[in-house]
Amino acid sequence: MKHIFKIAAILVAISVIWIALLESSTVPRSYTWLLPIYLVVALGCYGLFMVGYGLMFFPTCPQEAVLLQQDIVEAKDFLAKKGVDVGSE
């Protein structure tokens, strides 16, 4: 249960900071109340950005399909000569 404790600790730390900000009035109250929402939105934006970025630069390898087909032909050739049944699929 170790990783969840790390996450819980981070959440507790954030809550403590938030409550401390609410108690002292260094930042206007109305703004402070909305801070958790801003945090969630920021996290969401980060997540969306990471997904979009990853999708844009998703590594592909179309040439590998061609190479694989060549390997399959070579393999079938060799195995057929050695008496292995490479007929059906």
Place this chain on the structure above:
Amino acid sequence: MEAAAAGRKRAYSIIVPTYNERLNIALIVYLIFKHLPDVNFEIIVVDDGSPDGTQDIVKQLQQVYGEDFVLLRARPRKLGLGTAYLHGLKHASGEFVVIMDADLSHHPKYLPSFIRKQKETGADVVTGTRYVKNGGVHGWNLMRKLTSRGANVLAQTLLQPGASDLTGSFRLYKRDVLEDLISSCVSKGYVFQMEMIVRATRKGYHIEEVPITFVDRVFGISKLGGSEIVEYLKGLVYLLLTT
């Protein structure tokens, strides 16, 4: 380890679980031998009672390559991936164990890079990753890439797993590390692969990655539906709470 295994000492045991891979198993065996010319290895085929005659093909391959190098350790029916690895492990005499899929999505040409990486770094686990620059995937449409990427971002944020490709199953393990990890994992399917890597990170094992390319030829047949997504999310929550 059975008595016969003690007689042959291999550096690498390659465990390939199969189910209805009559043609692919022959191709894979050929390619493994092609790409590991000077390596002391054995291939252990764990077939779950394939009705298409996969085991007959393996026996033919044994005639070509030798029964000491191509081992058939079959099981009566589909009994799950984790137990397939365990079953293969029982008959493995290698100091290192490679696990890979039989459907040619994992290409044996990457085996030397796994071996090299392990030798260079002394890693406990070397895992293949499709999601880095020299890696890649072919055969996935946009939706599939989107779900893969979304799942990955979620898992990386929540779990800090120590690997960029969590659901990949092309890996090299030190033998005792594999035994330790399998005995502590309880999930099924691809969540099992995720659990293996996350537990390896939590236990402080040294994990390295090598780029691999993944040609998916079966994607058209199996669709990634809502139930798979639910299973994945359930798996994530389970891993979040128990690792």
